[in-house]
Amino acid sequence: MSEQTTTAPVVRHVDARHRYEILVDGDRAGLTAYRDRDDRRVFFHTEIDDAHAGRGLAAVLVQQALDDVRASGLRIVPVCPYVAKFLTQHQEFADITDPVTPEVLTWLDARLGR
Template sequence: MTEQTTPATAAPVVRRVDERHRYEILVDGERAGLTAYRDREDRRVFFHTETDEAYAGRGLASILVERALTDVRASGMRIVPVCPYVAKFLKKHQEFADITDPVTPEVLAWLDARLGR
C-alpha cells in the first residue's frame, strides 16, 4: 500500500506594509489577515485587526499581533492598543507591558481625526 502525503503549508509570514499602515499575515502567499495602525510620535496606535474567514480558527491573529508587537519593540517604539483584539492579546502577554501605553481620550480624538471619522 502506498502512503499519500499532502504537502504541508508553509509557515505564515508576517510583513509590515508601511505605505498602508498595517502588518499583514500571509499563508502560502495569500493575505490571511491584517492589523492596522497609525504612528503618533514614538507610539504605534493599533486600531483594527481582522482575519479572513477562510483562515479562521488557526491562531493566525495571535501570530500576527505577536510579531507586529515584537517589531514595534525592535523599532524602539511603544504600543497603544485601541484595537480590542490587541488589548486582549496584551492582557495575556505581559512581556509587552513595558512598552504599552494606555488608550486616552486624546489618543482616540487624534486617531479619529487621522482616519477622518
C-alpha cells in the first residue's frame, strides 16, 4: 500500500536561498529555484524528490510560486523547462511572462557561476 499524505502540501518562499519549496507533512518534497534580475524573476530549475513524484506537486509548487510573483509585482522568465511548459498550459500568466533571450541566459550563467 502506498503512503498517503495526511495534510495538504505547503509552499513556502525561501528568499535567502532564491527558491520556493513545497512541503509534504513538514518535509521538503521539492523546489523551484530562481534569480531576480531587476523586475523579473528568472526561474531556472524545478525538482520534486523521487519519493514524492507523480502526485502533481510540481504543478502546485509552480502555480503558487507564480501567484507570488504576480502578487509581488514582478515578471516571469521561464528558463526552467517545467515552468515554461506550465506557462503554455496556464495562459493566465501570459501578461507577466517575458521571453527567454540569449542575454538572459548569459546573465544567468554568470550569476550561477556556470
